[in-house]
Amino acid sequence: MSRRNAGGMVLLVGLAAGLIGIGGGYILWGWPPNWYAARDVFRLPATPENQLIQYGWQLVTETPRLIGKSASDPALRYAGNDLACTQCHLKAGGKPFAAPFISTFASFPMMANDEVLTLTERINGCMTRSMNGQPLPESGREMDALIAYMRFIGKDSPEGVRIAGMGLLPLAPPQQKPDRERGEKIFSGSCASCHGTNGQGQRRLPPEVGFSVPPLWGADSFNSEAGMSHMETAAGFIRANMPYLTTDYRNPSLSEQEAWDVAAYITSQPRPSKPSEQPH
Incomplete structure (x- = not known):
């Protein structure tokens, strides 16, 4: 399995003389943005908040160097392997049907198994499972940076609605037992x-x-x-x-x-x- 930068996905909308219903039940006026368009975090103005966003992007794309088991700072070796977040959340969480982050910030907190799940808990679920490691401190800079990046990449996305392309591609049940x-x-x-x-x-x-x-x-x-x-x-x-x-x-x-x-x-x-x- 190899690499490619896939093109962004444009959501389908109608342009009429009024409000048009979109996807999962929310309403917008006119054409919405291309949620999956590439975002260069290093073109952002130099502010403390934008520096946090940039650090979040680095954590997603350079996970092993920053918080992996081989991280240069031993105090930040939270992951138990040297995988990178972007190897499952492709294009740093910006590719449709590749576990993107576009609706993530706007979707939390959410109900899961009859319990309220916060975004920090969801991120630490990845840290302990996909990264086979330990949780990030909930009030630490790394957690703040990841949340800031997810908020940025999903800027203006509607609350409580998962943009088309979120999650993974739905599949029909297999016609034959998987072998x-x-x-x-x-x-x-x-x-x-x-x-x-x-x-x-x-x-x-x-x-x-x-x-x-x-x-x-x-x-x-x-x-x-x-x-x-x-x-x-x-x-x-x-x-x-x-x-x-x-x-x-x-x-x-x-x-x-x-x-x-x-x-x-x-x-x-x-x-x-x-x-x-x-x-x-």
């Missing part, structure tokens, strides 16, 4: 050239830390409680985004059944246990 053996063959032909035959990914060249292509299983990958360790999540992500150089949600490279099969293969592989199962 890991079929998935292994597809992985060998379409994914192993980048992710490696053993799913180990590709490390950056020293002195850089982290991965240019993330590992999909093994000790350096996300743990068994991460969303991507679940077949349904992995299949939706794969269908819309992989292989990276040739795919976006409008032009999938794999069929839905192939995505299910690859997901069955990847999620069946060994990875770190969830935090409650790890030895202390």
